[in-house]
Amino acid sequence: MARPTVRDVTVYVPTKSFEISKRFYAALGFELAPGWGGTTDVRVGGATLRLQDYFVTDWAHNTMIKLSVDDVEAWHQLATEVASQPEFADVRVKPIEQVDTARVLHVLDPAGVLLVFVQ
Numbered sequence: 001m002a003r004p005t006v007r008d009v010t011v012y013v014p015t016k017s018f019e020i021s022k023r024f025y026a027a028l029g030f031e032l033a034p035g036w037g038g039t040t041d042v043r044v045g046g047a048t049l050r051l052q053d054y055f056v057t058d059w060a061h062n063t064m065i066k067l068s069v070d071d072v073e074a075w076h077q078l079a080t081e082v083a084s085q086p087e088f089a090d091v092r093v094k095p096i097e098q099v100d101t102a103r104v105l106h107v108l109d110p111a112g113v114l115l116v117f118v119q
Contacts, residue, residue, distance in 0.1 A: 018053035072119035
């Protein structure tokens with residue numbers, strides 16, 4: 001019997017403010033598309049996140065999403081520019097760090113979800 005396959009993966013992400021999170025991901029260059037049941041899909045490269053108009057602090061603060069990138073410096077610059085906008089006051093951008101052979105950038109989105117950009 002052939003093994004079943006997976007064509008893609010979509011991660012459901014909580015939002016503290018649905019509209020602010022949509023604007024945040026759009027500002028980072030994610031493409032927004034309607035999801036179903038009042039959700040919004042945000043896509044960049046091969047990654048799809050499904051934003052929900054739903055928030056639980058413990059869930060948001062324990063969600064981490066790793067994104068493999070070619071240029072962590074460019075993502076750092078973009079995230080820093082986006083985070084400087086007043087409507088994204090809750091966004092945090094950490095300095096790039098070296099972890100073993102990888103360069104890693106941590107960005108907390110408006111709900112406290114941790115985006116981990118790894119080059």
